[in-house]
Amino acid sequence: xxxxxxxxxxxxxxxxxxxxxxxxxxxxxxxxxxxxxxxxxxxxxxxxxxxxxxxxxxxxxxxxxxxxxxxxxxxxxxxxxxxxxxxxxxxxxxxxxxxxxxxxxxxxxxxxxxxxxxxxxxxxxxxxxxxxxxxxxxxxxxxxxxxxxxxxxxxxxxxxxxxxxxxxxxxxxxxxxxxxxxxxxxxxxxxxxxxxxxxxxx
Amino acid sequence: xxxxxxxxxxxxxxxxxxxxxxxxxxxxxxxxxxxxxxxxxxxxxxxxxxxxxxxxxxxxxxxxxxxxxxxxxxxxxxxxxxxxxxxxxxxxxxxxxxxxxxxxxxxxxxxxxxxxxxxxxxxxxxxxxxxxxxxxxxxxxxxxxxxxxxxxxxxxxxxxxxxxxxxxxxxxxxx
Numbered sequence: 607x608x609x610x611x612x613x614x615x616x617x618x619x620x621x622x623x624x625x626x627x628x629x630x631x632x633x634x635x636x637x638x639x640x641x642x643x644x645x646x647x648x649x650x651x652x653x654x655x656x657x658x659x660x661x662x663x664x665x666x667x668x669x670x671x672x673x674x675x676x677x678x679x680x681x682x683x684x685x686x687x688x689x690x691x692x693x694x695x696x697x698x699x700x701x702x703x704x705x706x707x708x709x710x711x712x713x714x715x716x717x718x719x720x721x722x723x724x725x726x727x728x729x730x731x732x733x734x735x736x737x738x739x740x741x742x743x744x745x746x747x748x749x750x751x752x753x754x755x756x757x758x759x760x761x762x763x764x765x766x767x768x769x770x771x772x773x774x775x776x777x778x779x780x781x782x783x784x785x786x787x788x789x790x791x792x793x794x795x796x797x798x799x800x801x802x803x804x805x806x807x808x
Numbered sequence: 809x810x811x812x813x814x815x816x817x818x819x820x821x822x823x824x825x826x827x828x829x830x831x832x833x834x835x836x837x838x839x840x841x842x843x844x845x846x847x848x849x850x851x852x853x854x855x856x857x858x859x860x861x862x863x864x865x866x867x868x869x870x871x872x873x874x875x876x877x878x879x880x881x882x883x884x885x886x887x888x889x890x891x892x893x894x895x896x897x898x899x900x901x902x903x904x905x906x907x908x909x910x911x912x913x914x915x916x917x918x919x920x921x922x923x924x925x926x927x928x929x930x931x932x933x934x935x936x937x938x939x940x941x942x943x944x945x946x947x948x949x950x951x952x953x954x955x956x957x958x959x960x961x962x963x964x965x966x967x968x969x970x971x972x973x974x975x976x977x978x979x980x981x982x983x
Binding site: 641642643644645646650672673675676677678679680681682683684685686687690691694699702706709710711712713714716717718720721722724725728731732734735736737738739740741742743744745746747748749750751752753754755756759760764765766768769770771772773776777782783784786787790791793794795796797798799800802 | 823824825826827828829830831832833835836852854855856857858859860861862863864865866867868869870872873874876877884888892895896898899900902903904906907913914916917918919920921922923924925926927928929930931932933934935936937938940941942946947948950951952953954955958959964965966968969971972973974975976977979980981982983
């Protein structure tokens with residue numbers, strides 16, 4: 607917590623943000639539980655923004671985008687990484703714990719129930735037929751999500767080469783994900799080494 | 809008991825592969841849960857993953873079902889902690905460090921360099937899933953229709969997945 611107070615002394619934060627010391631673990635848990643229970647259809651990040659920035663004012667848009675960038679470059683789902691980062695900012699370790707448990711709990715309980723129903727009724731012809739349609743729709747959904755993410759973050763033709771190399775390594779050469787991640791990742795990071803970036807922004 | 813140990817091993821490993829999203833871990837999840845440990849079939853994995861796209865919250869909650877099938881409710885809890893624990897701790901500590909490294913020039917390079925790799929991992933996950941799902945023109949049409957609608961409108965994807973269930977029921981149900 608000393609971390610947060612030191613920071614608010616340096617930067618004149620928004621009123622809502624400087625009040626972050628007063629936000630209790632229970633309030634954090636309940637807000638993330640609500641987001642975890644209502645964010646149907648993926649895109650949890652949009653629900654997080656509405657809940658945390660617009661509704662609660664616990665952080666501003668700039669901070670939200672910064673946390674999102676960190677969440678995206680680390681392993682882990684964006685939703686849970688965001689929960690940890692925001693929870694930590696609001697209330698340290700226990701804030702982070704409350705946030706991640708809250709956001710995961712509703713979906714986990716729901717999938718536990720859905721999974722056992724599927725286990726007992728999954729072989730019925732109507733269920734099989736419907737799930738075939740659900741799976742096909744899910745393929746369209748994840749492809750759309752990937753394309754939308756790509757449009758936002760792929761800026762250069764070299765990016766497409768790194769995308770291609772990664773797909774080729776995992777899908778064609780059947781290399782394990784860590785191996786491809788390390789090989790292509792290091793290549794891409796070196797390609798975008800600090801000097802390239804500063805030259806490009808000039 | 810050794811099922812529990814295997815669940816912890818597999819899901820904490822899959823945890824650190826989720827760069828860019830849960831889908832990035834899908835090809836490896838298929839190999840480990842289906843081919844190596846036989847906790848479920850590839851078709852069941854596809855069905856659970858697809859159902860998980862409708863559920864609210866982080867979109868990999870279907871892993872609790874794998875844990876429950878393999879080792880009961882303990883398995884479900886163990887899988888949750890194994891899958892979300894490692895990356896949560898990483899986000900916690902690296903997050904604190906990352907904010908302090910604001911001026912470090914390589915910070916941008918890492919963010920910039922990893923984003924195309926993350927997209928590539930997601931695409932590889934898409935391909936792996938699609939190969940198990942798209943098996944004819946009807947499934948292709950459903951996937952294509954959902955893709956086009958989502959790229960052109962802001963409709964909640966959950967409705968489209970439910971519409972996919974109806975379409976699948978009408979097209980494939982043979983009593």
